[in-house]
Structure formats: C-alpha cells, structure tokens
Amino acid sequence: MRIDVVTIFPEYLAPLRTALLGKAIERGLLDIAVHDLRDWTYDVHRAVDDSPYGGGPGMVMKPQVWGEALDAVCPSDARLIVPTPAGRPFTQRMAHEFAAERSLVFACGRYEGIDQRVIADAERRMRVDEVSIGDYVLVGGEVAVLTMVEAVARLLPGVLGNPVSAEQDSFSDGLLEGPSYTRPEVWRELPVPDVLRSGNHAAVDRWRRDRALERTYRRRPDLLAALPTDTLDKHDRAV
Ligand code: ADE
Numbered sequence: 243m244r245i246d247v248v249t250i251f252p253e254y255l256a257p258l259r260t261a262l263l264g265k266a267i268e269r270g271l272l273d274i275a276v277h278d279l280r281d282w283t284y285d286v287h288r289a290v291d292d293s294p295y296g297g298g299p300g301m302v303m304k305p306q307v308w309g310e311a312l313d314a315v316c317p318s319d320a321r322l323i324v325p326t327p328a329g330r331p332f333t334q335r336m337a338h339e340f341a342a343e344r345s346l347v348f349a350c351g352r353y354e355g356i357d358q359r360v361i362a363d364a365e366r367r368m369r370v371d372e373v374s375i376g377d378y379v380l381v382g383g384e385v386a387v388l389t390m391v392e393a394v395a396r397l398l399p400g401v402l403g404n405p406v407s408a409e410q411d412s413f414s415d416g417l418l419e420g421p422s423y424t425r426p427e428v429w430r431e432l433p434v435p436d437v438l439r440s441g442n443h444a445a446v447d448r449w450r451r452d453r454a455l456e457r458t459y460r461r462r463p464d465l466l467a468a469l470p471t472d473t474l475d476k477h478d479r480a481v
Contacts, residue, residue: 243271243273243342243343243345243346243394243395243398243446244272244273244274244275244276244299244315244344244345245258245275245345245346245347245348245391246275246276246277246315246345246346246347246348247273247274247275247277247347247348247350247387248278248279248280248308248311248312248315248347248349248350248353249276249277249278249350249383249384249387250279250290250350250383250443251350251382251384252276252278253389254279254384254385255276256386257386258274258391259274259387260405261262262293262392262395262401262402263391263392263395265401266395266398266400269400271398271399271400271401272386272395272398274391274403275406277315279307279308279312279350280307280316281311282307282308282310282311283307286328289304289351290303290307291303291304291306291314291352292304292314293356296353299354299381299459300353301353301354302349302353302355302356302357303353303355303356303357303360304354304357305356305357305359305360306314308349308357308360309363310358311349312347312364314350314361315347316364316368317345317347318344318345318367319343319344319345320345320346320347320368321340321343321345321347321370321371322347322349322364322368322369322370322371322373322376322449323340323346323347323348323349323370323371323373323390324348324349324351324356324361324370324372324373325348325349325350325351325372325373325374325383325386325387325390326351326372326373326374326377326383327374327377327378327379327380328340328355328372328374329371329372329373329374330371330372330373330374331373331374331375331376332373332374332375332376332386332389332390332393334373334393334411334413334414335413336371336373337390337393337397338397340390340394341394341395341397341398343401345425346391346394346446348383348386348387348390348391349383350383350384351382351383352381352382352383360371361461373386373390374397375389375409376385381448389391395432396440397409409441413465414471415454415473416465416468417454417455417457417458417465417466417469418454418458418461418462418465419454419457420450420452420453420454420456420457420459421446421452421453421457423435423438424481427439437451438447448477451478452469452481455478459481
C-alpha cells in the first residue's frame with residue numbers, strides 16, 4: 243500500500259517510521275511519503291491560510307495551495323482522507339475498507355480547516371472521505387492521521403506477526419474484547435480465573451464470550467444495541 247500525507251508539520255509524522263510501521267516499511271509492505279504543504283506556496287511568507295469569508299475567529303487554509311499539492315501528490319486511484327472533527331466517525335469497519343485500497347492520501351488541515359472547495363474539487367476525480375477520530379477537537383489532523391494509519395497498517399497482510407490477533411480484535415464481532423492474563427498464576431494475591439487454566443477450550447471460548455458481552459454491556463451499550471438481532475444466541479441473552 244502507498245500512503246501520502248500532506249501537512250505543514252512533516253516532523254509531526256515521524257512516528258510513522260517507528261516500531262510496527264517502520265518494520266512494515268522496511269519489509270516493503272508499506273510505502274509512506276510525507277510532503278510539506280508549503281512546497282506549493284510561491285510568496286515570501288509561504289502563506290497557507292487566510293481569513294474566513296463571512297468573518298469569525300481563526301484562519302482557513304487556502305484552496306490554491308491545497309489544489310496544487312493534491313494535483314501533484316494524488317495518484318489516479320487515490321482515496322483522499324481529510325481528518326476533521328466535522329467528519330464521519332472513524333471505525334474498525336472503515337479501517338478494513340481503507341486497508342483494501344492501493345493508495346491513501348491524507349490531507350492534514352490546521353486552523354479552522356481547509357477551504358471546502360478543495361474537497362468539492364477533489365471529489366470531481368477521486369473518492370474523498372472527511373473523517374473524525376472522536377468527539378473532541380485536536381489542533382490539527384496530524385495525530386488523527388497517525389491513529390488511522392496505525393489502525394489500517396496492522397490489517398495489511400504480513401504486518402502483524404500473528405494474523406489471528408487482528409481477527410479477534412475488539413469490534414471484529416461487534417463486541418469489546420474481554421480481559422487477558424499471563425503468568426504467574428497468582429500475582430499480588432490476585433488469581434487468574436480457573437477456567438483459563440482448565441484446558442477446556444469450549445469452556446474458555448464461552449467464558450471469553452461472556453466477559454466480552456458483560457464488558458460491552460457496561461462500557462458501550464450503544465454497540466450492543468447496534469448488533470444485528472441474530473448475532474446473540476440464547477446463552478448470550480442470559481449474560
Ligand atoms: N482534527 C481536529 N480534531 C480532529 C478529530 N477529532 N478527528 C480528526 N481530525 C481532527
């Protein structure tokens with residue numbers, strides 16, 4: 243997969259080259275390029291923003307600069323992703339969808355956002371998604387890009403050591419994942435639940451499913467409510 247990021251703070255994206263993502267790049271599974279938006283300015287101040295039409299606080303990023311940057315950076319099959327708190331919520335489902343693309347381009351806005359005509363113009367030739375990573379406001383899209391790229395990259399074939407980890411993630415079955423334990427059997431007088439040491443795989447699966455249901459019910463009742471009705475069996479309903 244090829245990922246391009248356009249930003250006024252290229253150094254902010256340095257973590258894309260460390261740890262799991264760095265390994266994926268080294269192994270040729272992922273190709274990431276970070277571009278400085280100011281490379282497409284021509285004035286001495288290298289200005290990327292201007293005051294908003296209609297007034298109000300803050301500044302808006304200029305369409306001419308973004309237009310040229312995206313013309314230069316986006317391949318013909320690009321899917322353009324614009325992080326913004328005003329976007330559709332980023333989900334695991336979206337991460338899977340993005341992971342199936344050949345080219346993702348992320349356009350990081352700062353200030354009060356990017357002139358909306360940049361998105362309207364890009365939509366004339368490519369798929370564009372305005373996406374939010376949560377109901378809070380960051381200073382810019384860079385951290386949202388780090389979040390989304392990490393969520394997408396770990397789904398690419400060969401990136402995770404054990405592909406089953408991705409299959410058993412929280413959200414993969416619409417539920418939060420339950421608790422995990424490792425050695426020792428008792429730590430600070432807290433024992434590991436007996437069933438996990440029983441060797442009874444059916445009982446372990448049932449226990450894990452119950453804990454996932456319980457946790458989802460307590461922490462994210464909205465997820466339970468969104469499950470298709472036939473995904474819960476009789477035992478599930480009793481939990
Ligand atoms: N930019 C600022 N806040 C954001 C958010 N919550 N999600 C995505 N991009 C953002």
